[in-house]
Amino acid sequence: MDLATLEAMTRKYLAEDITAHTFAWQGGEPTLxxxxxxxxxxxxxxxxxxxxxxxxxxxxxxxxxxxxxxxAQKFLVGLSIDGPAEIHDRxxxxxxxxxxxxxxxxxxxxxxxxxxxxxxxxxxxxxxxDRPEEVYDYIKSLGIFFHQYIECTDAAEDIRVRPEKWxxxxxxxxxxxxxxxxxxxxxxxxxxxxxxxLVTGVPTMCPMAGDCRNYLVVECDGSVYPCxxxxxxxxxxxxxxxxxFSTILESAQYAExxxxxxxxxxxxxxxxxxxxCMGDCPKNRADEKSYLCAGWKMFYAHTIDRFEALAxxxxxxx
Numbered sequence: 001m002d003l004a005t006l007e008a009m010t011r012k013y014l015a016e017d018i019t020a021h022t023f024a025w026q027g028g029e030p031t032l033x034x035x036x037x038x039x040x041x042x043x044x045x046x047x048x049x050x051x052x053x054x055x056x057x058x059x060x061x062x063x064x065x066x067x068x069x070x071x072a073q074k075f076l077v078g079l080s081i082d083g084p085a086e087i088h089d090r091x092x093x094x095x096x097x098x099x100x101x102x103x104x105x106x107x108x109x110x111x112x113x114x115x116x117x118x119x120x121x122x123x124x125x126x127x128x129x130d131r132p133e134e135v136y137d138y139i140k141s142l143g144i145f146f147h148q149y150i151e152c153t154d155a156a157e158d159i160r161v162r163p164e165k166w167x168x169x170x171x172x173x174x175x176x177x178x179x180x181x182x183x184x185x186x187x188x189x190x191x192x193x194x195x196x197x198l199v200t201g202v203p204t205m206c207p208m209a210g211d212c213r214n215y216l217v218v219e220c221d222g223s224v225y226p227c228x229x230x231x232x233x234x235x236x237x238x239x240x241x242x243x244x245f246s247t248i249l250e251s252a253q254y255a256e257x258x259x260x261x262x263x264x265x266x267x268x269x270x271x272x273x274x275x276x277c278m279g280d281c282p283k284n285r286a287d288e289k290s291y292l293c294a295g296w297k298m299f300y301a302h303t304i305d306r307f308e309a310l311a312x313x314x315x316x317x318x
Contacts (some may be wrong), residue, residue, distance in 0.1 A: 001033070001037075001218075001220040001221075001222075002220075003037075003040060004224070004241075005218075005220070005222045005240065005241060006037070006040065006041060006044065007044055008222065008240045008241050009222065009240040010023075010041065010044040010045060010310065011044070011111045012240055012244055012245055013240075013245055014045070014050075015050070015244075015245075016246060018050075019050065020050050020051075020052065021048065021050050021051045021052075022051075022052050022053075022054065022070045023041070023045075023051070023053045023054070023189060024053075024054045024055075024056070024215075025038070025041075025053065025054065025055040025056070026055075026056045026228065027056075029057065029060075029061070030055055030056065030057060031055075031057050031061045031062070031066065032061070032167060035065060035066060035069060037070065038055075039069070041053075042073050052074070052076070053073060053074070053075045054075065054076040054077070054078065055070070055075055055076075055077055055078065056078040056080065056103055056121065057077065057079065057080065057107070058079075058080045058092065058100060058103075058107075059079050059080070059081075059103065059105075059106075059107025059108060059111070060094070060100050060103035060104055060106075060107060061102045061103075061107075062107035062110050062111065063110065064110065064114070066110075066185075067110045067111055067113070067116055068070075068112035068114060070111070070114070070116045071114045071115055071194065073115050074117070075116070075117075076117050076118070076119070077111055077116055077117065077118035077119075078118070078119055078120075078121045078148070079104070079107065079108055079111065079118050079119065079120055079121065079144070080104070080120075080121050080122075080123070080125055081101075081104055081108070081120050081121075081122060081139065081142075082125070082127060082128055082135070083121050083122070083127075083128050083131065083134065083135040083138055083139075084134065084135075085099060085101040085102075085151055087127050087128045087131065087135065088100070088101040088104065088127075089101050089123065089135075090127040091125065091127055091159065092104075102130055103175070105142075108142055108144070112143055116204070116254075118144070118146075119144060119146030119147065119148065120139045120142075120144045120146070120147050120148065121148045121150065122135060122139065122147065122148065122149050122150070123150055123151075123152050124149055124150065124152060124161045124166060124169055125152035125155070125159055125160060125161055126152075126158060126159050126160065126161065126162075127168055129161045129162065129165040129166070129168075130165065132168075132169045132170075132172040132173045133172060133173075133176050136173050136176060136177070137176075140182075140186065145185060145186045145187065146186075146187045146189075147186065147187065147188045148188070148189040148190075149169070149170070149173065149188070149189075149190065151166055151284070152293065153197055153257070153283065153284050153291055153315075154229075161215065161292075163292045163295040164294055164295055164298065165295070166251075166292050166296075166299075167292075167294065167295030167296065167298030167299045167302075168293035168295070168298065169295070170190070170295070170299040170303075171298060171299055171303065172300045173188070174191065174299075174302070174303050174306075177191070178284050178306055183310060185274060189204075189205065190205065192204060192308075193205040193208055194208075194307050195307060195310055195311050195314055197275075197276060198307060198308060198311035199311045199314050199315050202290060205277075206281070207277075207278065207280055207281040208276060208278055209256040209261070210256055210261060210262050210275065210278050211258040211259070211261050211262070212226065212227060212258050212260065212282065213226065213249075213254060213255075213257070213258035213260040214227075215227075216237070216245070216248065216249075217231060217318070218240055219231060221239070222239045222241045223236055223238075223239050223241060223244070224236070224237045224238045224240060224248055225237060226254060226258075227257075229281065229282075229283040230257075230282075230283070235257065237251060237253060237254055238251075240266050253268075260282060261278070261279070261282060262278070262279070263278065263279025263285075263288065263289075264288050265279065265287075265288040265289045267289055267293075268288075271297075271299060273296065273300045276300060277290075277296050277300070280292060280293070280296065282318050
């Protein structure tokens with residue numbers, strides 16, 4: 001992204017009359033833009049009190065300067081790590097085909113050293129789908145207590161997570177999390193969203209909602225898309241160099257994209273888990289039904305009683 005596009009995006013976004021403006025920086029690997037780019041991004045934000053920043057990184061390029069910046073500017077850092085070296089390095093390699101785990105761990109230690117707010121994002125794939133407890137315990141051993149587990153479904157068949165393995169992975173993570181008392185100490189994004197849905201009726205993750213209009217993606221040329229999983233010509237909504245965000249948000253194309261989230265499968269309509277699942281993320285659907293459907297059913301059937309008990313405790317303020 002060039003600086004002219006960065007300026008246009010920032011200026012137009014901050015002109016929107018909303019209570020909070022969140023910039024979530026992703027790539028590829030966003031730190032490849034260099035620290036000066038992010039310093040300019042913060043300068044353009046002009047210390048607006050409604051602004052917050054988050055960045056998703058593999059951590060391999062972090063140093064003291066990066067971490068001092070993140071700490072000073074209150075960035076929330078997401079660290080991509082899939083487990084111990086043997087697991088992580090199966091698919092996360094550098095340009096020389098060497099495993100990136102040592103560099104990622106070095107980055108994690110630097111983030112901790114500087115007191116940065118950071119969490120772990122773990123992709124569940126064929127590399128770790130059979131080792132959930134090991135992955136969970138390893139991430140905790142790094143001193144990371146905010147976890148996010150996301151499914152790999154858009155890769156080759158021998159890489160992506162299998163539906164039943166996805167369900168088993170989540171069940172086993174939940175069991176160790178619940179039995180160990182970590183439910184008051186370790187935040188798992190999916191679990192938090194389920195409890196929020198049960199307590200307030202409002203989930204905090206977009207796949208559990210009935211409408212996909214939750215954020216906008218701005219690509220390096222300024223093109224705007226409705227979701228990072230749907231960056232394709234047919235979904236392009238406009239460009240920050242020429243369009244206002246309000247115009248994009250009010251467009252018929254964006255409204256139609258949002259409506260497509262609600263599942264149309266007869267199986268979904270008859271499913272008891274529909275209020276929680278909402279047909280899953282559209283990126284996982286084939287023939288109107290989620291590729292992971294069997295796994296989701298396994299997970300909800302295994303955990304719902306305990307989730308409802310946790311929700312009751314939250315609702316009572318305990």
